[in-house]
Amino acid sequence: MPLSHPPLDQLPIRRLTSEDLLACADLSENRGWLREEHKWGLLLTAGAGYGIDDPSGKGLITACVVTSYGPGLAAIGMVLVAEQYARQGVGRRLMRHVLAESGDIPLSLYATSNGQPLYEQLGFTSVGHAEMLKGRFTPTDPAPDRTVRPATAEDLQHVLRLDLEVFGADRTHLITRLPAFADHLRVAEQDGEITGFGALWPNMDTHVIGPLIAHDPGTAQALVASLAAATDRPLRTDVDTRHSTLVSWLKANGLDRIAVNAVMIRSLPDLPGDWSRRFAPLTVAAG
Template sequence: MPTLSLASLPIRRLTLRDLALCADLSENRGWPREEHKWAFLLTAAQGYGIDDPEGGLVAACTVTEYGTPGRPDLAAIGMVLVAERHARQGVGRRLMRHVMAELGTTPLTLHATPKGRPLYEELGFKTTGRAEMVRGHFVPDPIGTRVATRPATAEDIAAVLRLDGEVFGSDRTHVITRLPAFADHLHVAEEGGRITGYAAAWPNVDTHVVGPLVARDTGTAKALTASLAARVDRPLRTDIDARHKELLAWVKERGLTTVAVNSVMTYGITRLPGDAARRFAPVTVAAG
């Protein structure tokens, strides 16, 4: 298909009705179909796509907005995909520019693979951090932990939202309140009746992904990870902020290995808001 025709195809909003098309596009690019994650993103976030007149999608991406509805103070871009036969024709650039124009002055963030980073740099994004993706069968720590963890209850959600708002620096109510349905397990760490951290484990193809992981300190992050690992029998995967070297070393001792290192990039801000010291892993790199 000529570039001119691609440039004339309209960009539209995606909905849950497009779930199969999004999964097909992932598969086309050699990614897992990730239908569970796509369903979450198409409800908690906004999808954008370009229809292929011959069937399927030419390209797609998602945008998760945080803050006041209608006046977000941060947006995370993810799942930027272009069908193989339309690759390297400027489609991804056009889709990104459209999304950036739609968001106006809203600060942006995304996780970029080494292959995708040059495009985002061209669009004005700056690398402000790194996230290390680790995967493997978790081996329990024989030393254990003194940090108390337990499954979250409905009564914990208000406290989890307060903690998340402090750590993330923006209101993520529409994402966090979906975690009990999205995740197989949602645990909290507690001390003296006060919640000091929380984490979820959600199913994704052949792994359970640990994310988000928010904790008072590394010891609490370890305890939450171990408590979730004890509840699942598939390999774990998580995307740990590379600044948390102690946690990274610990999970590697426990059987996980690095499978990728991605750049955390921002546009319109020089650093992500909130408290990086307590922000260990995102819900998913596609949504922050």
């Protein structure tokens, strides 16, 4: 006789650790996503993962990660449900658990069109959109002339101050991991002052540009051009659609739209910080 398992609503939700990295990557692959083990490694060490084990012992049936930025904001990402458990309320149950664990802390996330209705039912509202772009960067439309150079250890405190000002919450625990996580970290400089920074990190067969913080679109373009020159892989990034100048420039230089995701938030009217200088997240999974 086949073994019986507890109902799905009785399976325990547990905290994930870095030891669950391969199980998380397997779950991504199960749903047709890339495995993204490098990104999962960052999220599971810098954030809090939650999941439900498959009662048959075959990995995870659902998972997500919450990246906290203190009492003012946390980001939810990588919400996944195994194909054989889809549309059975598992993802909703996991999200309700995360909401209960987070209490009064405002939450943000990037939602696909498929996921957006669930998040709206859970109290999230859309405050904008991000366009996912991917392609081989071909510099046919040059970037404006700006001073961009590799970041040094001496730049870190300046980068952290700028990031806090622009992002609107303290993400020191992520930014200080960038030198090890990213293949390249560049800063823009004007009159001895750092006016922007950007990272280039490996993700499967691409390099992702993020975070991308800059004083203006021209500085953002200069950072992208400098980072793009450091790789022969296709680029991927997620740009706030309000930055139409940067989006158009990226498309003119070989990148194409892959998707558009809704930026959603719960318990706040909008994201904190200065959107006009926040061009792209480190990853949409971390807000």
